[in-house]
Amino acid sequence: MKKVIYITGIAILILLQQCKRDDRLDHIDPNAPAPAQVSSVKSQSTAGGAILTYKIPSDPNLSYVKAVYEIQPGVFREGKSSFYTDTLKLEGFGDTREYNVKLYSVGKNEKASEPLDVKITPLTPPVLVAFDDLSIEAGFGGVKIRFKNKLEANMAIVLEADTVGNGVLLPIQTFYTKTPAGIFSARGLSSTEKKFSVYLRDRWNNKSPALVKSLVPLFEQKVPKPFTAVKLPTDEYEPVEGQYPMERMWDGLVDQGIFASRHGTVLPQWFTVDLGRKVIFSRMKMHQRAPDYTYTGSNVKAFEIYGSNNPNSDGSFGNWKLLGSFKSYKPSGLPMGKVTAEDINYGFTQGEDFEFEDMTEAYRFIRFKTLETYGGGGQITISELSFWGKL
Structure with missing residues (x-):
């Protein structure tokens, strides 16, 4: 029995070796003629482009349909669509004048048909x-x-x-x-x-x-740092760990530390800051957590800013005035988990600016109330906070 298995195994190996030595099967015929042109072409204008539909020629050698067109003097683009579809999208036009597009049927051997000229007129780009x-x-x-x-x-x-x-x-x-x-x-x-x-x-x-x-840009001054954390009874000021205290938000080191509140905290939550002087605020800037976390997790998405010159010692909102309600902005508009280099530059590197409207009264104390985070949880993280206005 063992001898039979051994012989069978050798036979299989020989067959495999022979298969490896066989030439590769190639279904591309280099001598096949170029496919026939597409037909019954229709054009639907779009903003800065057009969508072409057409009838595909019945040719087994057809691989794809190609459009060649000039969007600017000397600047040509190509659009391609496989033989599985009868639609081709054109884009990149900067005005609404008439353009000529050349359509080619291209074979598997890359031989192209004679061009078929099609006129399109894009809508306003x-x-x-x-x-x-x-x-x-x-x-x-x-x-x-x-x-x-x-x-x-x-x-x-x-x-x-x-x-x-x-x-x-x-x-x-x-x-x-x-x-x-x-x-x-x-x-x-x-x-x-x-x-x-x-x-x-x-x-x-x-x-x-x-x-x-x-x-004429409006005059403003940056409020000097450092600030002072004011730890009132209702505030959420305890860091998740010792290396993430509130003072990280005004140390001037955007990429070297954050304030992170404790895990398990809930929203809304707030903390209080003493700026050391009264300010008529023009704007504030908030830097999100480092690039790997920008527009995700515990970064603040929606918040309110309150001002006071005499905060209640019990931590209530009795002596506070709402100065503004704000929402973080993501330039790319991409969904959660997807960011661009521009998003990171805006939300982390440069920091987001938030403007106060029609401020006339000066305040020394600021209360930052978080309403929503990007990840939906209760913990918040902030790399740096800065304020501007008239001192």
Whole structure:
């Protein structure tokens, strides 16, 4: 019996070796002619593009359909669609004039048919649609840009300024977004009149017209650090561990520590800070936890800021005034767990800015009340907090 098994095993090995030596089966015929052209082509215009539908030729050699088109002088794009579908999407056009598109049927041997010319007329591209709702105005320490992106297209908002008064506009900041609406602010500019320009750019380098204005950034001062933690009875100020105390939020080291409240705490929760002087607030900045955690977990998503000059010793809200309700903003608009480099730069590296509206009274004490975290849990984490205004 053992001898039979042994002989059978040898036979199988010999067969396997012979299979390995056989030439590879190749079903591509290099001499096959190019496939016939597609037919019955229809075009549906879209914002900055078009969707083509067509009838695929009955040819076993067909591999895919290719479109070649010029979106800008000398700039050509290609779109491809396999023989499994009869639809091809074209995109990247920057205006609404008529364009010529060449359609090719391409065989498995890469031989292409003669081109079939198709005319398309794109609808208004996203950068021009969004430009109608673009605005720029003076803000604290800089300017504020408001936009609406109804088509939720990926685009860059490019801000330029004449910062030295020589009439030359130079880029000072670029914001990236695909969210339907938002506000971006550029800071760090002196309170003197300057000429500003803002325009939109898409990923194919199509640009909107520039919106140009002369503006005077509003004066503000940064509130000096360090601050002091005020530990009132109803506050949640105990750190989850000793290396995450409240003082981490004003040590000036964004990437070297956080405040983290205890596990198992619930929302809403709040903590109190003594700024050491009275301030008429213009804005505040919050840095989220380091890049691996940005826009996730215990980072604060929604919160309120209260001001007082005489906090109640029992920790109640009796002597506090609501100064603003805020919600964190994610430039990419991606769902939880997905972030872009621009998200990390905005939420962690640069920090999110939150503006106070119509402030007239000065306050020394701040109460930060967290309403929601990105992960939905009760623990909160903050890397750094900063405040600006009139001291």
